Structures are given as C-alpha cells and as structure tokens.
Amino acid sequence: SNDRVLNFSAGPSTLPLSVLEEVQRDLINYKGTGVSVLEMSHRSKPYDAIIRDAEATLRRVLNVPSNYAVVFLQGGGTGEFAASYLNLFASKSVRAKQAKLGRALSCDYVVTGSWSKAGMKEVQRLGGHVNTVIDGVDGKYVGVLPVSQWKLGKPEETAFVYYCDNETVNGVECRPETVVDAVDPSVPVICDMSSNMMSRPIDIKRFGAIVAGAQKNMGPAGVTIAIVRDDLLERDDDPAVLHNLPSVLDWQYYNKGGSMPHTPPCFTIYVCGLVFKWVEKLGLDKVEQLREERAKIVYDVIDSHPEFFKGPVNKQYRSCMNLVFNLPTKELEAQFVAEAAQQNMIQLKGHRSVGGIRVSLYNAMTIEGAQAVAQFMQSFYDQHR
Ligand code: PMP
Numbered sequence: 001s002n003d004r005v006l007n008f009s010a011g012p013s014t015l016p017l018s019v020l021e022e023v024q025r026d027l028i029n030y031k032g033t034g035v036s037v038l039e040m041s042h043r044s045k046p047y048d049a050i051i052r053d054a055e056a057t058l059r060r061v062l063n064v065p066s067n068y069a070v071v072f073l074q075g076g077g078t079g080e081f082a083a084s085y086l087n088l089f090a091s092k093s094v095r096a097k098q099a100k101l102g103r104a105l106s107c108d109y110v111v112t113g114s115w116s117k118a119g120m121k122e123v124q125r126l127g128g129h130v131n132t133v134i135d136g137v138d139g140k141y142v143g144v145l146p147v148s149q150w151k152l153g154k155p156e157e158t159a160f161v162y163y164c165d166n167e168t169v170n171g172v173e174c175r176p177e178t179v180v181d182a183v184d185p186s187v188p189v190i191c192d193m194s195s196n197m198m199s200r201p202i203d204i205k206r207f208g209a210i211v212a213g214a215q216k217n218m219g220p221a222g223v224t225i226a227i228v229r230d231d232l233l234e235r236d237d238d239p240a241v242l243h244n245l246p247s248v249l250d251w252q253y254y255n256k257g258g259s260m261p262h263t264p265p266c267f268t269i270y271v272c273g274l275v276f277k278w279v280e281k282l283g284l285d286k287v288e289q290l291r292e293e294r295a296k297i298v299y300d301v302i303d304s305h306p307e308f309f310k311g312p313v314n315k316q317y318r319s320c321m322n323l324v325f326n327l328p329t330k331e332l333e334a335q336f337v338a339e340a341a342q343q344n345m346i347q348l349k350g351h352r353s354v355g356g357i358r359v360s361l362y363n364a365m366t367i368e369g370a371q372a373v374a375q376f377m378q379s380f381y382d383q384h385r
Pocket residue numbers: 011075076077078079115164166167168169192193194195213
C-alpha cells in the first residue's frame with residue numbers, strides 16, 4: 001500500500017484502505033464459502049446475508065425511520081433523475097392531487113448547480129412540467145438565493161420539490177433545513193445526495209425521498225441508493241399507472257423484491273456494506289466533524305490568499321466535499337495539476353464543464369491527505385505569486 005497516491009477524484013473516489021484490505025483478504029474465497037463474492041449467486045444464502053446486512057447497517061448509520069424503504073438500484077444518479085419523477089407521478093397521492101386539480105401538476109426544481117439542472121432537464125425530456133424555483137444566483141452556481149426570492153409553486157399544483165444537497169461540479173453545498181423549512185409539508189421534497197450522503201447526520205423524516213449514487217462516500221460505482229417514504233410507494237389498482245414506469249426504475253419493484261427482483265450489482269453492494277460498517281465504527285458525528293476539519297484545512301489556504309486562489313462560491317454555501325477554485329491563469333492551473341501529480345496527488349482538475357481546480361475530500365480522505373494538498377497549495381502560491 002506504500003505506492004498508493006492521494007486521490008482527490010470527485011467520484012469514483014478514494015475508499016478506506018482497511019475496506020480494500022478486507023476485500024483483498026476475502027476476494028478469492030469469501031469466508032470459507034469456497035467462492036468469491038464476484039462469482040456468487042445473488043440467490044445464495046451468503047449473498048442474502050451480505051445484502052441484508054448492508055441494508056441494516058445503512059439504516060442504523062443514517063437512522064432511517066421504519067416508515068422509509070431503503071432500496072439498492074442501478075442506473076446511477078442519472079437513472080434517479082427519471083425515477084424520481086416517474087415514481088412520484090405513479091404514486092397514489094400525486095395522482096389524487098392531479099385529478100383534483102384537473103391538469104398536470106408541476107415539479108419544482110431548486111437549481112443550484114449542474115446536477116440539479118440535469119435532473120430538471122430529464123423531467124422536461126420525459127414531458128413533465130417543471131417550475132424553476134431558482135436557477136443559481138443570477139444564473140451563476142455560486143450559492144443559494146435567499147428563500148424570500150424563491151418562486152415555489154402553489155402546494156396544490158406541485159407534485160414535489162427537488163434539489164441537490166451537494167453540487168459536485170460547482171462546489172455548492174446546501175443545508176437540508178434551508179429547503180425542507182421552505183416547502184409546504186404537504187409537498188414531498190426529493191433530494192439528490194449523491195456526493196454528500198453519509199458525510200453528516202440528516203433528518204430523513206423531512207424528506208419524501210433521498211437518492212444517491214454510491215461512488216463518492218459510500219462505495220464503488222454501480223449502485224444507487226434510494227430512501228423513500230412508504231406512502232409515496234402506494235399505488236392505485238389501475239394498471240395504467242405503470243405504463244410509463246419501466247421496472248428497472250420502479251422503486252416499488254425493488255422494494256418488494258428486497259432490492260434484488262433481478263440481478264443486483266452484487267460485488268458493489270458487498271463493498272458498500274463494508275464501507276457502511278467503517279462509517280458506523282467511526283460514528284456519523286465523528287465523520288461530520290472530520291469532514292469540516294478536512295475542508296477547513298484547505299479553505300484556510302484559499303482564504304489567506306484570495307487574490308491567488310479564487311473561490312467562486314459564497315462562503316456560506318461552500319462544499320466540504322468538493323472544493324473548487326481558480327488560479328490567476330489557465331497555464332498556472334495546468335501546472336498546478338501536473339506538479340501535484342508529480343507529488344502523488346491526483347485528480348485535482350476541475351470538471352470539464354467549468355475548468356479550474358477541484359479538491360474532493362470525501363469520507364475516506366485522511367486529515368493527513370488534506371494537510372498534504374494544503375501544503376502543496378501554499379508552496380505553489382509561494383512560488384508563483
Ligand atoms: N448527481 C450528483 C450530485 C452527481 O455528482 C452525479 C455524478 N457525479 C450524478 C448525479 C450523476 O450520477 P451518475 O454518474 O451515477 O449517473
């Protein structure tokens with residue numbers, strides 16, 4: 001493991017070394033079963049124990065109330081853009097509200113960055129009506145407009161309110177309370193937590209559904225997690241309800257099938273289960289404390305040289321997971337990324353759509369890792385200011 005580098009990738013991203021070592025130990029012969037989890041039937045007893053244990057651990061770690069389903073899905077965060085909309089419009093309560101209104105309900109999108117925008121566009125693609133509650137701050141993804149400036153739809157005309165708790169590309173992180181406090185309690189809030197789930201405790205009962213790809217804080221790529229309030233899974237008897245809802249996007253189909261109505265991404269779920277255990281052992285409060293600590297180490301360097309490290313995001317909404325900034329020139333940015341790589345710090349380039357630098361500090365990044373990149377930034381500044 002000495003030849004491992006510091007991996008600041010935005011996802012798939014660094015995993016806890018102890019988890020990788022456990023996977024390695026059990027890779028060829030999983031706990032005396034004589035087979036690898038890679039080869040195991042999802043209908044076998046040992047696999048059933050793996051997936052049930054993963055779900056139970058996630059429920060304990062996130063303190064998931066008993067009236068919420070937890071399902072492991074496929075299709076990534078992107079699949080959930082469509083699934084959120086399609087499942088809500090198949091639910092009994094949304095259909096009843098729509099019948100009462102006599103026309104299509106709209107979907108409220110709180111757009112704070114490119115992923116919530118992508119979620120909104122997917123609904124438009126599927127023919128849904130969207131209402132843009134906000135679109136960044138004057139079109140720029142640098143924070144969240146005050147709630148007094150939001151254009152929320154009327155509760156009786158709105159199917160759900162959707163937002164993204166952490167915008168991975170833009171480095172904007174919301175506070176769940178900001179949204180759930182602003183929304184009428186009769187309207188379910190749907191949240192994309194792909195890049196900050198399991199980095200801090202959340203009050204799940206304030207949400208209709210939370211969806212997240214695993215590949216940042218929770219495990220390798222290949223599985224998506226949805227936590228859905230029971231009542232949103234209730235359906236009318238009318239079979240037409242399901243006409244626009246393919247089984248692979250149907251939360252109820254997965255819930256009834258114990259997250260494996262068809263072949264699940266077995267190995268990914270197994271590794272996620274180990275990561276959940278790792279988080280549980282640390283404790284979610286400690287995980288939150290560490291995430292703030294790591295981010296502060298890097299933001300302190302940014303804040304001491306704001307004319308050199310230009311962070312676009314309003315301080316109140318700066319992400320602890322994805323720290324974005326620009327350097328005075330594109331040439332310096334390229335040099336920064338290249339020199340960091342020479343010092344075994346990789347994946348510091350900003351997302352291709354926005355450029356600049358992005359330092360992703362997920363749960364498995366150590367404090368020492370954050371200190372190393374902060375020291376590198378300081379010495380880069382000293383050389384080039
Ligand atoms: N939402 C967020 C917040 C993301 O960061 C990503 C991917 N980085 C997605 C959605 C899309 O997820 P996927 O690539 O798994 O489809």
